[in-house]
Amino acid sequence: MEFKDLEIFQIVAEKGTITAAAREFNYVQSNITSRIHKLETELNTPLFNRHRRGMSLTPEGKKLLTYSKQILLLTDEMKKAVQNKQEPTGKLDIGTVETVIHLPIILSSYIKKYRKVDLSLFTGVTDKLKEDVLNHKLEGAFITESDLHPDLISHDVFQEELVLISDLRISTLEALIEEPILCFSKGCGYRVRLEAWYKDQNIAPQQIMEFGTLETILRSVAMGIGIAFVPKSTVTQLENSGVIRCHTLPEQYSKVKTVFIRRADAFLTSTIETFIDTIEMNKQASIGPMSYIAY
Known part of the structure; x- marks a missing residue:
């Protein structure tokens, strides 16, 4: 069983069709189909119900989906654990509520110093951002301080x-x-x-x-x-x-206090560790009055 087979399996489960999964990976449909058949043969069980509208998971497929998510998350953690601690690289997905006025200072300081990091920013409300961090969709997020799930920890930013x-x-x-x-x-x-x-x-x-x-x-x-x-x-x-x-x-x-949250059990890569350090260095920085409206 290959990790790529599990990645393909997850995308087919998410998208519900071979066509959509093929588009996601830029593969021909026959490649996706053969990978799914190979996985079903190795596990000796059907993973999908096939019907006119696409594909849905069988009970066995649902069980595999739970395990495959854990396996791929651990694989990603393993890769991050061995990256160069002196040179943060790779993708960093961060969430934020819209009103973090200090955010441009933090982002500017981080991006200028760590140019090999591919940082993406996603906006949302506090509850949704907490959910996305919990579900590993984001490495961390700036939110309004509130009750946190036991699997999350927070770092104060400003009040x-x-x-x-x-x-x-x-x-x-x-x-x-x-x-x-x-x-x-x-x-x-x-x-x-x-x-x-x-x-x-x-x-x-x-x-x-x-x-x-x-x-x-x-x-x-x-x-x-x-x-x-x-x-x-x-x-x-x-x-x-x-x-x-x-x-x-x-x-x-x-x-109100703004905090930065992350999963407590996630491996602290150099990429996210230096981002937290940047928050600490810049959270007391003064910023002049700003307006989101031009008149």
């Missing part, structure tokens, strides 16, 4: 203040309560804190509108569509320019 923002016509918290909430999807740490404040005030939000990017949220607030709960550092320039108004909430809701 800041969240503020409620509105357009200029709203001047009191009482008036804010009547406005729609503009936020990211469920799983966002800022949204959880704002919903906790509403709950503690025995108030139900009038309307919740979900957006995909911080820029869209800020533009919408400035246009009077609703209110949002965001890090103060991301809107300082907008406030100083008279575009939006900031409103403070009690510290128990507004003080």
Whole structure:
């Protein structure tokens, strides 16, 4: 049995068709088919149910999928364990919530120093990023501090203040309560804190509108569509320019810490180790007011 056979098996299981798997590997379909047949022959059991719409795993195939994921993860860990500790290389997939204002400093410092690392950045909400790190889809992620799965550990990055923002016509918290909430999807740490404040005030939000990017949220607030709960550092320039108004909430809701998480049991490669070192070196770096909107 070859590792490549297990990789092909996993992709066929994921994609559900030989055609899609062949496209993924840039192989001819007959090559994928023969590899699957070879694996089934070696294991003396059918791994897939064949039907018009494609292929689905048999009970035995589902068992193999669990083991093959573990085998390939260990194989990847083995390769990483023997890489040159003095020269980080290879792929590094990092996740982040959208509002980590210090992130450009951290990334710039790392990329300039370790040019052989292929770093990719993926954005999402806190809960989804935790799930992706747990499932080995990401090496690590910047998230809002929250309860962590036992298999995750965190490194402090920085702490800041969240503020409620509105357009200029709203001047009191009482008036804010009547406005729609503009936020990211469920799983966002800022949204959880704002919903906790509403709950503690025995108030139900009038309307919740979900957006995909911080820029869209800020533009919408400035246009009077609703209110949002965001890090103060991301809107300082907008406030100083008279575009939006900031409103403070009690510290128990507004003080938020950003942390970097990774799997506790994952081998600490030189690539991820130097990334964590870069975070430590730059997390106290000052950064000027930033705006995600150009006016």
